Amino acid sequence: MLPPARGPEPARRAAPRTAARAGRGAVPRPVPRAGGPRGAREPLPRSGAFVPRRAPGSRRVGRPLRMGAKRLRWGLVLVVVPLLLVTGKLVLLQGVDGADYANAAEQDRLAEYPISALRGAIVDRDGHPFAYTVDASRVVADPTVVEDPERTALALTALLDVPVPELTELLGRDGRYVVLARQVSPETVDAIDALGLAGIVFEDDPVRLYPTGAVGGQVVGFVGRDGDGLAGIEQRFQDELGGTDGMRRVEVGSGGHPIPSGIDESTPATDGSTVELTLDQDVQFTTEQRLAEACSDGATTRASAVVLDAHTGQVVAMGSCPGYDPSQAGSTDPELLGNPAVTSIFEPGSVMKAVTLAAAVEEGKATPDRVLNVNGHIQAGDAVVTDAHDHAPVDWTVTGILAKSSNVGTIMLAREVGDATLERYLRAFGVGEETGVELPGESGGLLAASDEWEASRAANIAIGQGVSVTTLQMASVFQTIANGGVRVPPRVVASVTAPDGTTSTPDAPEPTRVVSEDTADDLAHMLEAVVGPGGTAPLGEVEGYRVAGKTGTAQRANPECGCYAGGGYVTTFVGFAPADDPQYVVAVDLERPSSSAEGGQVAAPVFADVMRYVLTERGVVPSGTPRPDFALTGEDLAEAATGGPAGD
Numbered sequence: 001m002l003p004p005a006r007g008p009e010p011a012r013r014a015a016p017r018t019a020a021r022a023g024r025g026a027v028p029r030p031v032p033r034a035g036g037p038r039g040a041r042e043p044l045p046r047s048g049a050f051v052p053r054r055a056p057g058s059r060r061v062g063r064p065l066r067m068g069a070k071r072l073r074w075g076l077v078l079v080v081v082p083l084l085l086v087t088g089k090l091v092l093l094q095g096v097d098g099a100d101y102a103n104a105a106e107q108d109r110l111a112e113y114p115i116s117a118l119r120g121a122i123v124d125r126d127g128h129p130f131a132y133t134v135d136a137s138r139v140v141a142d143p144t145v146v147e148d149p150e151r152t153a154l155a156l157t158a159l160l161d162v163p164v165p166e167l168t169e170l171l172g173r174d175g176r177y178v179v180l181a182r183q184v185s186p187e188t189v190d191a192i193d194a195l196g197l198a199g200i201v202f203e204d205d206p207v208r209l210y211p212t213g214a215v216g217g218q219v220v221g222f223v224g225r226d227g228d229g230l231a232g233i234e235q236r237f238q239d240e241l242g243g244t245d246g247m248r249r250v251e252v253g254s255g256g257h258p259i260p261s262g263i264d265e266s267t268p269a270t271d272g273s274t275v276e277l278t279l280d281q282d283v284q285f286t287t288e289q290r291l292a293e294a295c296s297d298g299a300t301t302r303a304s305a306v307v308l309d310a311h312t313g314q315v316v317a318m319g320s321c322p323g324y325d326p327s328q329a330g331s332t333d334p335e336l337l338g339n340p341a342v343t344s345i346f347e348p349g350s351v352m353k354a355v356t357l358a359a360a361v362e363e364g365k366a367t368p369d370r371v372l373n374v375n376g377h378i379q380a381g382d383a384v385v386t387d388a389h390d391h392a393p394v395d396w397t398v399t400g401i402l403a404k405s406s407n408v409g410t411i412m413l414a415r416e417v418g419d420a421t422l423e424r425y426l427r428a429f430g431v432g433e434e435t436g437v438e439l440p441g442e443s444g445g446l447l448a449a450s451d452e453w454e455a456s457r458a459a460n461i462a463i464g465q466g467v468s469v470t471t472l473q474m475a476s477v478f479q480t481i482a483n484g485g486v487r488v489p490p491r492v493v494a495s496v497t498a499p500d501g502t503t504s505t506p507d508a509p510e511p512t513r514v515v516s517e518d519t520a521d522d523l524a525h526m527l528e529a530v531v532g533p534g535g536t537a538p539l540g541e542v543e544g545y546r547v548a549g550k551t552g553t554a555q556r557a558n559p560e561c562g563c564y565a566g567g568g569y570v571t572t573f574v575g576f577a578p579a580d581d582p583q584y585v586v587a588v589d590l591e592r593p594s595s596s597a598e599g600g601q602v603a604a605p606v607f608a609d610v611m612r613y614v615l616t617e618r619g620v621v622p623s624g625t626p627r628p629d630f631a632l633t634g635e636d637l638a639e640a641a642t643g644g645p646a647g648d
Contacts, residue, residue: 110251110263116204117243120272122220122233124281125494130220131210131234131326136183138205139192142176145199152197156180159188183207210326215285218339219277219318219439219492222326231329231337233275233493235440240496243272274497278314283307286613288319294606295321299595304341304471305606307614308479308585310576313488313509315437316584316614318342318472342442345468346570346589349554349599350405352431352464354523355477357402359425360413361522362515368399368522371634374409381455385411385463388553388598400632403529405536405551407463414462422462423450428514429477430487431469436509438493445469465554475587478549478574481527482582485520487512524548528579529630540573540604542612544622548582549575549607551599556591568593573603577611578623586611
C-alpha cells in the first residue's frame with residue numbers, strides 16, 4: 001500500500017537532504033509548486049511516491065501538436081491521390097484514347113448488309129426467258145431489340161402471312177438473329193418499314209422465276225436456297241449468272257433502323273450476265289409435249305429426244321420424260337433432277353449400223369448397190385446372231401441391208417472392215433467420248449477397245465449392242481452424216497451478255513471430217529430407203545419432205561439380274577430432213593421394259609411429229625425433188641437395169 005502523501009518539509013530539514021544529494025554528485029531539480037508562489041520549487045518525490053495527474057483543463061504543449069500534423073498530411077494524401085488518378089484517367093480518355101473510343105462507339109453502331117446481285121437471265125435463241133430474277137427481301141429480327149414480341153407479331157402477321165403464335169415465338173427467342181419470312185415483295189417491305197418496328201430489318205433475298213415451268217427445265221436447271229446453281233445451265237454457268245454481291249455499311253440506332261444523318265456507305269453489286277441458249281422455246285415445248293404423250297402409253301417408262309441444227313451442231317431442243325419444274329425442284333424426287341439426254345446411256349441397237357456401213361463405204365468395202373447373199377443367221381464365236389426373223393438366204397444390196405436392218409448382212413460387212421478400223425470410225429463419230437456440250441454430268445458412253453472384242457462382242461458392237469451412248473451422242477452421229485461427213489460437236493449456249501452490254505460467244509468447237517462427202521451422200525441415200533417403201537420406218541415420213549433415218553430396237557439390260565432376260569427393249573429412231581438438203585436432225589429413244597415393239601412402230605412416229613414441227617416452225621422449204629427409187633435386192637437392180645421386172 002502506498003504511503004500517504006506528505007506536505008512540504010521545513011526549510012531547515014531540506015538543506016541537509018539537498019546537501020547530501022549534492023555530495024553524491026546529484027544535481028537537484030526544482031519542481032514547481034502547485035499553487036505556490038512564482039518561482040517556488042519543491043523537491044522531486046521520493047522513489048515510489050505518487051505523482052498526481054495534471055489538473056482538468058490544463059494543456060499539453062509538445063506531443064499533441066505533432067500528432068495532428070501527421071494526420072493532416074495523411075488525409076491530404078488520401079484526397080489528392082484519387083483526385084490525381086481520376087484526372088489522369090480523364091486526360092487519357094479525352095486526350096490520348098478519345099479518338100479510339102469514339103471510333104469504337106461508331107463501329108458498334110455500324111451494321112453491314114450484303115447487297116445481292118441480281119442473277120442473270122437464261123433466254124432462248126429469240127430472247128424468250130427460261131429463267132430470270134426479281135427483287136425480294138428476307139425479313140429478319142433482333143429479339144434483343146424487339147420491344148413487345150406479341151404486339152410486333154400482331155402488326156406483322158397479315159403482311160407476312162405467318163400466324164401470330166409462330167411470329168411471337170420467333171421474336172421471343174434467345175439470340176440476335178431470326179428469320180421471319182423469305183422472298184418478300186418490295187411492296188410488302190415498304191409497308192413493314194412504314195410501321196417503324198424496333199428490331200425488324202431487311203436483307204436482300206431475290207426470287208428466281210421460271211416462267212416456262214417444266215419446259216426446258218432439264219437444260220436450264222435450278223438454284224438452291226442460297227441462290228447458287230445446282231443443275232443444268234444454272235450450275236455450269238454459275239460464275240457468269242451469279243454476278244458479284246455488294247455491301248452496305250450503315251449507322252443504326254437502338255431499334256436497328258438507319259440513323260438519317262449517320263454513315264451510309266455502299267459498294268454496289270454487279271449483276272449477273274444473261275446466257276442465251278441455242279434452244280427454240282416453241283420447238284422445245286412441242287418436243288416435250290410429244291415425249292409426254294409417249295410416256296403416257298403405259299409401256300414407256302422414259303423417253304428422250306434431241307433436235308440439232310445439221311450444219312452448226314447447235315441444240316434446238318432437248319428433253320426427256322418424266323421432267324421437272326425448276327421452281328419445284330425442292331419437292332421433286334431427286335432421281336428426276338437430271339438430264340437423261342446427256343447423262344443416261346443405253347444400247348442404241350440398229351441405229352449404229354449407219355456407222356458400220358459408213359466405215360465399209362469409206363474403206364471401199366461397199367457401195368449402195370453391192371449385192372451380198374445374206375442368210376438369216378450367222379455364227380459369232382460361241383453365239384449365233386440372227387436377223388429379226390430368221391430367213392432363207394437373200395440377195396440384198398447394201399442399201400437393202402440397211403433398209404431391212406439386217407444384222408447378218410451388217411456383221412458380214414463389219415468383218416471385212418476389221419475390228420480396229422471399225423473402232424476407229426466409231427470413235428471418230430463421237431462414240432465413247434463426251435461431246436463437250438455445256439451441261440454438267442455428261443456421260444461419254446461405253447466403248448471397249450477393239451483388242452478386247454471377242455468374236456461375239458465384235459458382232460454385237462457392229463449392230464449396236466455391247467456399246468452404249470446417250471441420246472445426244474446418237475444425234476451427233478447423224479449430224480455428221482447430214483453435214484456431208486463433217487462432225488461439229490453439239491453446243492447449247494449461243495452467247496453470254498454482261499450487264500454492260502458486252503457480248504461474248506463461246507469458242508466454236510473445231511469441226512472434224514469423219515468421212516468424205518461422197519460417203520456421206522451414199523449414206524444419206526441408203527438411210528432414205530429406211531423410210532421408203534420396203535424399209536423398216538414408213539411411220540417416220542414427213543409429208544412434203546424427204547426424210548433419211550434409221551430405226552433401232554436393242555435389248556435393254558435388266559438391272560435385277562445384270563442380264564438381258566426380262567429387260568424389255570430400248571427403241572430408237574434417228575434421222576434428218578430434208579434428205580436432199582439436210583437442215584435438222586432429230587433423235588428419239590424410248591425405254592420400254594415390258595414391250596417388244598420395234599423402233600419403227602413407236603419411236604418413228606415421235607420423230608415424225610417433232611421433225612414436222614421444227615421444219616415448219618423454222619420455215620424450211622419443202623423438198624423440191626421426189627424421193628428416188630431404191631434397189632433393195634439384186635432382183636431390184638436387174639429390174640432397174642432392164643427397165644422392167646427381172647426376166648422380161
